[in-house]
Amino acid sequence: MPYPDLNLGDRSLTYERLRSDIEQGEIDTIIVAFTDMQGRLVGKKLSASFFLSEVVANGTEGCSYLLACDVDMNTVSGYEISSWESGYGDLVMTCDMSTLRYIPWQQNTAMVQADVVWEDGSILRQAPRSILKAQLKRLADRGLRALVGTELEFIVFENSYEEAWEEGYRNLKPANKYNVDYSLLGVSRIDGLLREIRLGMTGANMEVESVKGECNLGQHEIAFRYSDALRTADNHVVYKLGAKEIAAARKKSITFMAKFNEREGSSCHTHLSIRGLDDSLTMVDPIDPKKLSNFGSAFIAGQLAHMRETTLFMAPNINSYKRFVEGSFAPTAIAWGIDNRTCSIRLVGRGPGLRYENRLPGGDANPYLVIAAMIASGLDGVDSGMTLEEPYPKSAYDGDLPRVSDTLRSALDDFSSSAFNRASFGDDVVDHYANMAKVELDAFNRSVTDWERFRSFERM
The missing domain is CATH 3.30.590.10 (Glutamine synthetase/guanido kinase, catalytic domain)
Known part of the structure; x- marks a missing residue:
């Protein structure tokens, strides 16, 4: 398992350090993830270069059913934020850059955790991270x-x-x-x-x-x-x-x-x-x-x-x-x-x-x-x-x-x-x-x- 050579004072990952790691080929994959109702991380694995050019500034989309499904990822009724009637539109994962971290058990990978908002930028209040932040x-x-x-x-x-x-x-x-x-x-x-x-x-x-x-x-x-x-x-x-x-x-x-x-x-x-x-x-x-x-x-x-x-x-x-x-x-x-x-x-x-x-x-x-x-x-x-x-x-x-x-x-x-x-x-x-x-x-x-x-x- 490829652990990076990180001493106790060198484990944190800043945006500047991430850019340098990507330029030097040490990081090629970025996980953008948020926590769903069941307490699981869900999201995407992105190309590092695409993350820098597009996602840092704009976030990345995902289906709103991710916060309106059961543990088996079944679409279920009863949720105001997402349904067949509303068309299961997108939510947006906005990166909290203070959460950047290396994921050393995956090769050349870093992760950033996201807050979840609607496409107009308003907070999705039912998201677990939103509830705690409130x-x-x-x-x-x-x-x-x-x-x-x-x-x-x-x-x-x-x-x-x-x-x-x-x-x-x-x-x-x-x-x-x-x-x-x-x-x-x-x-x-x-x-x-x-x-x-x-x-x-x-x-x-x-x-x-x-x-x-x-x-x-x-x-x-x-x-x-x-x-x-x-x-x-x-x-x-x-x-x-x-x-x-x-x-x-x-x-x-x-x-x-x-x-x-x-x-x-x-x-x-x-x-x-x-x-x-x-x-x-x-x-x-x-x-x-x-x-x-x-x-x-x-x-x-x-x-x-x-x-x-x-x-x-x-x-x-x-x-x-x-x-x-x-x-x-x-x-x-x-x-x-x-x-x-x-x-x-x-x-x-x-x-x-x-x-x-x-x-x-x-x-x-x-x-x-x-x-x-x-x-x-x-x-x-x-x-x-x-x-x-x-x-x-x-x-x-x-x-x-x-x-x-x-x-x-x-x-x-x-x-x-x-x-x-x-x-x-x-x-x-x-x-x-x-x-x-x-x-x-x-x-x-x-x-x-x-x-x-x-x-x-x-x-x-």
Whole structure:
């Protein structure tokens, strides 16, 4: 795999450096990509010379159905922005040149991530990046910014993606045969793949913190240093795509499903703190660095108040809700605690490192939507002067506590009927993602599962 010779101070890719690389023949392909509703990068691979001469200034077009389709890329009804009636016209990908990066696991390739606009230049508000940027502007208008880190778990299989498909995703061979949580031996057994992913992401200008094993068979986590919210979300989707591409090149496969089997699911614990634009600490008590300020308390109170209403942004699929099982380190109750992994919201750190961890999202979550929901909820907590209840000191699995949504149907009902959501994100955004959930539910309701066959074929 052709990794560029990039030292720690030489990984960033500026427009000037890109022009030089293209002129010298070191870069010949530019990926222009944006994130779709499902959290996937979609877009085009362009000739580098064409990118410089045309796309930098004008963007590049794509069909609007890319933000109005299901996971199988089927055209589905119910979306205002795109339909057969409207002719499935174009949207425009406008390049955010601050996102330029090398893609070292692909030969002579760089990537730029895009915002999505209509052909008249107006923002396509339903795009995930647009939704997050709208909430970040609300913070910036108050002199605030969000720092975020996502911890994304995945399961590695010895089977290629093609083999997994042919097997109907049954009888796959996990890369580890037993629980390798924090096991150095378990990580080293597949360090060839994990190392390639780690070095690839380093070459793509991400700062890798660690690699560790997890509980499920073949389950691992690669963690990255926190950054500003938008950059973290941008990095997250590049990493997710890149990890799959690197695994595929080794004839292996990776899944980020929230719940692949009956063992532990794959989470996307999301850490967030709010600081001033001058980097001042806003969430920390000025006297005790282990405690929350009044702002921090109200911000977390907002998370709890709106958790059920925003769950659809944290858990967008049928499978997402299979992860919420008692005793599995996934949350089932709406509660917060100090370093308490049984709660939905976990407070960790002190001083500049004080932050809260949202344990609700799974590996299938769209990071832009997760972070946007967290910011909107927190700001409402602050604006409404919400009071934070005492931290839950015991197992939240056993307490008499309000529960998180346990099905996509209940999450959809809470999401679409929420006045808070409509005020925070807009009717157009709420209706768009409510329709996404309806499409998912309809598809599932038409399906006959293995569970039904095993349960009913002979015995019913």
